[in-house]
Amino acid sequence: MKFSIKVKSPAAITIEELVKDNWQLGKKTIHSLRMQKAFQTPEGIALDWSKPLEVGQLIQITFEDEGSSYFPSPKIPVHPFYEDDHFLIVGKPAGLKTHPNEPTETQTLMNGVFHYLDAKGHSYAEHVHRLDEGTSGLVLIAKHPIAKNLLDKMLEKKQIVRTYEAIVEGSVKKDQGTIKTAIAADRHHPSRRRVSQTGQTAITHYQVVGRNPQMTKVHVLLETGRTHQIRVHMAHLGHPIVGDTLYGAKAIKAEHYALQAFRIQFRHPITGELVNVEIPRS
Incomplete structure (x- = not known):
């Protein structure tokens, strides 16, 4: 490198x-x-x-880095929204895992990213954060260990701001608000989470940006990063994300629920420049 x-x-x-x-x-x-x-x-x-x-x-x-162990897959297309010597930001479609959970898995975003970078002569690619399989949007990926270390620390210090857009059922009463309820695993379901006083602290900020009689569009910022946090909190508010049947939404024809990480903002850890990447809104 x-x-x-x-x-x-x-x-x-x-x-x-x-x-x-x-x-x-x-x-x-x-x-x-x-x-x-x-x-x-x-x-x-x-x-x-x-x-x-x-x-x-x-x-x-x-320097020579240890390299990453992902299997490069040309079957997963990669669409960079930003790239330099240190990291890239790519779009993940809903329905695709961010990374493999088992060594035998090869059809995830990281397998596609590793193929993309491997073709450029890079041996290293590691995601800084992840998105749920059913959530679409921007994922930040380090291209060398120094960048990974710096970006990990920025994420811990909440210096990387990610904004989500969700379409939820019903009419949200307040134009903006904060949900502060702890989240824990649901012992009755292997993948579901639930609001629980014994869970981990979770804080979600939302702002209404659009309405119609049946649905509300909100932009969401996470102060914490718990599994399924936005999905759990919006359902707890009485407004599950459209299509998110795991958390009580009505079944719809679309394959995936309406949640996208559409913006990411932070100071470049090496150049100090502002990085502001956004998926255009329709």
Whole structure:
């Protein structure tokens, strides 16, 4: 893997400080980068990790990563909405798993992504988050371990904002609101979740963006990321997502329920630029 970065820190910083303090990489990753002499000048000369870098200095990072173990599948089409040296954002259709649960599974989004990147000479692809099989929308995928580490930490700190659009049954009374009810596994059903005081804290913010007599369109932001959170919370509010029969919605002709992760926003962890990717609304 090879990519370049430009030093933007206003104060003198060493490579040691960059990887430990700014990027907060793990000890194993830092050791691997050090042993491979990964930080170099554009001419390929290894840099001293203890020497302060100059603002505006161009650094080339070259290293071998362990690679990912997904089986590349050309049968899964990949539609990138954004791509650079560090990550890509792709659209996942409803009905497709984000990743395999067993090594024998080959027909998931990640199998298609790995084929897409493998054809470009990349050996690494790991999803930063996932979507339920029945949910469509944007998925963020790291192209090297450094990006994965940085993006994982941003996700933990809620610095990656994902906005969902759902069409729910009935007329939601309030134009906006917050649902704060804990969620737990439903012991009577292997895949369903339920509201429970003994469950994990779950917080969902919603805003109404469209109405008709039978349905309401809402945009949703998650403050927590529990399994089926939006589906459980909207059903708890009395407005299950259209087509989501697992949570009490009426059966419809469409194959999948009406939920899409349509926007993702964050500061690029390496360049600092704003990344704002959105699936156009109809």
